[in-house]
Amino acid sequence: MFDTTIAAISTALAPGAISIVRVSGEDAISIVQSIFNKDITKAKSYTMHYGYIIDENKQPVDEVLVSIFRAPKTYTREDIVEINCHGGVFITRKILTMVLSHGAQMAKPGEFTQRAFYHGRIDLSQAEAVEDMIEATNDTASNMAIQGIRGSIAELIKPLIEDLLNIIAQIEVNIDYPEYEDVAQLTTEELLPMTKTWLEKIDAILARAQSGQLAKKGIDTILVGKPNVGKSSLLNALLEEDKAIVTDIAGTTRDLVEGQIHIGSAQFNLIDTAGLHASTDQIEQIGIQKTQEKLKQAQLVIVVLDGSKPLDAEDQKLLDQTKEKTRLIVYNKKDKLETHSEGIWISAQNHEIDSLLDAMKQLFETNVVNEHPLLSSERQIGLIQQAKQDMLHAKAAMEMGVEPDLVEIDIQSAHDHLKEIFGEVHREDLIDTLFSKFCLGK
Numbered sequence: 001m002f003d004t005t006i007a008a009i010s011t012a013l014a015p016g017a018i019s020i021v022r023v024s025g026e027d028a029i030s031i032v033q034s035i036f037n038k039d040i041t042k043a044k045s046y047t048m049h050y051g052y053i054i055d056e057n058k059q060p061v062d063e064v065l066v067s068i069f070r071a072p073k074t075y076t077r078e079d080i081v082e083i084n085c086h087g088g089v090f091i092t093r094k095i096l097t098m099v100l101s102h103g104a105q106m107a108k109p110g111e112f113t114q115r116a117f118y119h120g121r122i123d124l125s126q127a128e129a130v131e132d133m134i135e136a137t138n139d140t141a142s143n144m145a146i147q148g149i150r151g152s153i154a155e156l157i158k159p160l161i162e163d164l165l166n167i168i169a170q171i172e173v174n175i176d177y178p179e180y181e182d183v184a185q186l187t188t189e190e191l192l193p194m195t196k197t198w199l200e201k202i203d204a205i206l207a208r209a210q211s212g213q214l215a216k217k218g219i220d221t222i223l224v225g226k227p228n229v230g231k232s233s234l235l236n237a238l239l240e241e242d243k244a245i246v247t248d249i250a251g252t253t254r255d256l257v258e259g260q261i262h263i264g265s266a267q268f269n270l271i272d273t274a275g276l277h278a279s280t281d282q283i284e285q286i287g288i289q290k291t292q293e294k295l296k297q298a299q300l301v302i303v304v305l306d307g308s309k310p311l312d313a314e315d316q317k318l319l320d321q322t323k324e325k326t327r328l329i330v331y332n333k334k335d336k337l338e339t340h341s342e343g344i345w346i347s348a349q350n351h352e353i354d355s356l357l358d359a360m361k362q363l364f365e366t367n368v369v370n371e372h373p374l375l376s377s378e379r380q381i382g383l384i385q386q387a388k389q390d391m392l393h394a395k396a397a398m399e400m401g402v403e404p405d406l407v408e409i410d411i412q413s414a415h416d417h418l419k420e421i422f423g424e425v426h427r428e429d430l431i432d433t434l435f436s437k438f439c440l441g442k
């Protein structure tokens with residue numbers, strides 16, 4: 001399918017014990033043969049060979065182990081040769097340069113995996129899982145990745161595609177052969193409940209996917225409140241680090257200050273913000289604007305109130321503004337009071353924040369953790385959401401009395417969106433963009 005032979009360094013470009021230069025394509029074996037002192041032209045697949053990389057004067061360049069993988073049972077489905085050389089940055093690059101000068105082309109990021117996809121060894125969801133494995137930073141993420149590599153996303157989604165195909169087939173029978181009276185006509189009364197059941201299944205998958213994504217990427221958490229309530233003090237207490245500037249001057253924070261914490265298996269991506277109030281200061285206004293934008297995107301809002309003072313109109317406004325969001329309301333400056341009412345009370349300044357940490361942990365456990373999180377790619381989730389929209393559209397139309405043959409177009413669209421998860425329906429430029437985000441040499 002591809003007439004070029006590609007090569008890249010597949011290990012990190014940093015000094016290490018061993019590096020791998022990977023070569024894939026029709027000429028992989030002959031190219032490496034021209035710089036290797038042992039005969040590998042007849043080497044069996046899945047064998048490793050000791051020898052020297054030699055230059056044009058037959059002088060040794062490095063002592064190496066060369067692995068041979070013969071098509072089609074390889075990572076790319078093409079012949080692959082891997083040179084295991086000493087792991088210096090200079091020597092690894094030198095060997096890659098030699099391979100390139102003998103006719104291989106520099107691989108683009110993700111191009112080995114892209115070839116595996118085009119040759120049908122893996123589908124697009126599996127290719128994405130390979131990259132997810134490289135990027136995984138916790139157990140949940142690496143478990144999701146290995147499931148994905150093994151094809152579990154297809155197992156999950158394919159039955160839903162089948163459902164749609166069956167519906168489409170039944171509608172088409174009705175359209176194409178109306179004279180066949182023994183072929184049952186699919187009526188709206190039958191199709192509507194089928195659509196509802198299908199939508200329930202999709203919602204379950206989406207819920208699971210959302211939990212997968214949150215577990216993998218962390219929860220975008222914003223600290224908001226009036227100036228001087230102690231948001232920056234709280235960020236510092238949460239991070240156990242003096243990251244944000246704290247002063248008793250209202251309007252200290254203008255830019256967003258970010259940091260990450262882990263509570264148990266949960267990751268929170270924290271953002272400290274400019275205090276919200278009616279300001280005339282131009283710089284502060286920009287900060288407030290940024291706060292408002294981040295507030296919309298945030299997955300968790302921590303509303304910080306000064307517990308030592310009665311709530312005022314500005315606090316109330318913020319409470320109203322965030323009531324639709326997943327939020328925790330926190331009363332700070334507990335140390336200024338003798339007694340206090342119900343709620344999450346903390347003293348950010350004194351790093352007494354256990355009640356908040358507990359609440360965050362509990363929120364994560366009840367809302368996010370799913371025993372089997374799966375499917376964390378935004379691309380895949382987006383496609384599932386589009387398929388859902390298509391079917392919601394079909395459902396609404398049928399509820400208004402539209403006949404099945406006229407909603408077929410929506411069902412077909414839902415079908416195509418789900419197929420796109422696996423790259424079975426795809427646009428070339430989108431595929432190129434997707435793989436270009438991969439690691440070099442993968």
Ligand SMILES: Nc1nc2c(c(=O)[nH]1)N(C=O)[C@@H](CNc1ccc(C(=O)N[C@@H](CCC(=O)O)C(=O)O)cc1)CN2
Pocket residue numbers: 020069072073074075082121
């Ligand atoms: N040295 C090395 N280590 C590596 C990789 C690699 O490419 N090279 N991998 C790169 O990601 C991962 C392993 N993934 C791989 C996936 C498929 C095949 C492969 O040859 N598949 C064939 C044969 C399978 C079999 O024998 O059953 C096939 O699917 O037909 C190889 C590696 C991690 N470790």
Ligand SMILES: Nc1nc2c(ncn2[C@@H]2O[C@H](COP(=O)(O)OP(=O)(O)OP(=O)(O)O)[C@@H](O)[C@H]2O)c(=O)[nH]1
Pocket residue numbers: 225226227228229230231232233234245246247248249250251252253254273274275276332333334335336346347348349350
């Ligand atoms: N007594 C007491 N003072 C606190 C506490 N937390 C913060 N402060 C004080 O409150 C003042 C404001 O704290 P910051 O953390 O800068 O408040 P902020 O909400 O980030 O303020 P802006 O950035 O202006 O919006 C500082 O003088 C802090 O030392 C607390 O728990 N108890």
Ligand SMILES: [Mg+2]
Pocket residue numbers: 231232233244245252253272273274275
């Ligand atoms: Mg601040």
